[in-house]
Amino acid sequence: MIKMSKQDYYEIIGVAKGASAEEIKKAFRKKARELHPDNKDSGDEQAFKELAEAYEVLSDEQKRAAYDRYGHEGVKGATRGFDDVDFSSFSGFSMDDILESLFGGGFRTSGGFGRSQGPSHGAHLKYDLEIDFLEAVFGCTKKITVNRLEDCESCEGSGGAPGSKITTCETCGGMGQVKELVNMLFVQTYQVTTCPKCSGRGKQVEKPCRDCKGQGLHRKKEDFDLKVPSGIDDGARMRLTGAGDKGAQGGGFGDLFIIVHVKQHKDFIREGNTIHLKQPVSFSMAALGGELMVPTVEGSKVLKIPKGIQSGTKLIMKDMGVPILNYPNRRGDQVVHINLDTPQKLSREEKELFEKLAEIRGERLDLDKEQREEVKKAKEAKESGAHKKTESESSSEKSDSEASKNNGSGTSKKEKKKEEKNDTFLDKIVDAFRPKEE
Ligand SMILES: [Zn+2]
Ligand SMILES: [Zn+2]
Numbered sequence: 001m002i003k004m005s006k007q008d009y010y011e012i013i014g015v016a017k018g019a020s021a022e023e024i025k026k027a028f029r030k031k032a033r034e035l036h037p038d039n040k041d042s043g044d045e046q047a048f049k050e051l052a053e054a055y056e057v058l059s060d061e062q063k064r065a066a067y068d069r070y071g072h073e074g075v076k077g078a079t080r081g082f083d084d085v086d087f088s089s090f091s092g093f094s095m096d097d098i099l100e101s102l103f104g105g106g107f108r109t110s111g112g113f114g115r116s117q118g119p120s121h122g123a124h125l126k127y128d129l130e131i132d133f134l135e136a137v138f139g140c141t142k143k144i145t146v147n148r149l150e151d152c153e154s155c156e157g158s159g160g161a162p163g164s165k166i167t168t169c170e171t172c173g174g175m176g177q178v179k180e181l182v183n184m185l186f187v188q189t190y191q192v193t194t195c196p197k198c199s200g201r202g203k204q205v206e207k208p209c210r211d212c213k214g215q216g217l218h219r220k221k222e223d224f225d226l227k228v229p230s231g232i233d234d235g236a237r238m239r240l241t242g243a244g245d246k247g248a249q250g251g252g253f254g255d256l257f258i259i260v261h262v263k264q265h266k267d268f269i270r271e272g273n274t275i276h277l278k279q280p281v282s283f284s285m286a287a288l289g290g291e292l293m294v295p296t297v298e299g300s301k302v303l304k305i306p307k308g309i310q311s312g313t314k315l316i317m318k319d320m321g322v323p324i325l326n327y328p329n330r331r332g333d334q335v336v337h338i339n340l341d342t343p344q345k346l347s348r349e350e351k352e353l354f355e356k357l358a359e360i361r362g363e364r365l366d367l368d369k370e371q372r373e374e375v376k377k378a379k380e381a382k383e384s385g386a387h388k389k390t391e392s393e394s395s396s397e398k399s400d401s402e403a404s405k406n407n408g409s410g411t412s413k414k415e416k417k418k419e420e421k422n423d424t425f426l427d428k429i430v431d432a433f434r435p436k437e438e
Contacts, residue, residue, distance in 0.1 A: 122245030273332025
């Protein structure tokens with residue numbers, strides 16, 4: 001996390017030192033759109049993280065005050081370090097969603113900055129959804145069950161037992177929040193926190209409801225139909241507005257964030273919108289060409305194999321890949337990787353035919369006399385070279401590395417000698433394999 005020289009936060013955002021909160025927010029939004037990794041023209045993940053860090057400090061009155069007085073030292077450890085945030089997981093979200101998930105409310109187009117008055121929304125919830133490979137390709141509708149907080153039916157969310165009197169909380173005077181003096185780095189300030197007496201409800205009940213213990217809320221299973229769009233990829237997030245927890249005292253529902261996990265397929269490998277497939281092709285078909293039925297996400301399709309195809313050739317099946325997210329009519333391709341299927345067991349007749357084929361083509365299946373001589377000579381040269389070496393050679397590599405690790409003085413002379421020997425041995429090998437000049 002140590003950086004040699006950190007850039008000034010105001011400079012990063014591009015505002016003057018005395019800029020208003022609104023100016024900072026405006027400048028930040030503009031830059032965030034520019035630098036966000038999803039932006040193909042000017043996206044820069046590292047710069048975006050620095051921008052996020054700068055904004056986290058300058059958008060917070062207390063942190064900004066500490067930064068103004070003491071610079072980066074003043075807010076050391078006060079930022080959360082965006083290095084760990086994986087921005088690629090936000091793909092498919094609007095910039096407002098991203099900013100909101102990083103910095104909280106206030107980035108939606110409606111509503112101002114800061115927390116709105118009145119009862120607060122319930123918590124956002126997370127849901128892991130596992131779908132099949134083909135469900136991700138073509139989209140699907142999934143029933144998901146969320147165990148979320150809802151108003152208690154017995155007390156209709158009030159938290160009070162039937163007939164129980166409800167009074168305003170004395171500690172916070174019904175505000176639900178209290179001010180507390182805190183030491184924030186170098187600055188002593190007031191911090192607003194949830195009232196400990198009424199847990200932020202602003203009210204106190206004489207006799208709490210027995211079903212919800214005065215909370216006014218209880219957990220209940222609720223089903224939702226989730227439409228998963230075609231082309232969604234593993235790790236993508238979706239948001240179901242209003243499917244999270246209910247807020248206390250008439251507060252609205254939070255949202256449900258769905259993280260999509262796509263199962264692997266036995267045949268297909270997905271890379272973005274491209275599908276890769278390994279296809280074995282026989283010797284005869286590779287030589288003669290032909291037609292094959294190959295699996296695609298839409299079932300088996302005919303693939304023409306051109307004659308003389310080589311192993312490793314990639315054949316493209318146009319528009320047989322994954323639909324592009326949010327553009328269901330546009331699709332990627334399927335890439336078929338041709339793999340020559342060498343027969344491992346041959347019948348007598350097959351063997352004869354292959355031999356016959358080799359004969360017709362004038363292929364030798366073994367070395368000729370000259371080649372044999374050459375191999376023999378090379379082998380002898382190698383052996384005579386190795387002969388001078390002792391059997392300790394095999395372990396010398398290990399002791400060399402140990403010697404360099406120890407770096408001790410006692411054994412250094414001996415090790416050095418071995419190293420020299422090694423060099424000459426190596427030289428011989430290199431010589432033996434050096435291409436002959438003609
Ligand atoms: Zn209740
Ligand atoms: Zn209170």
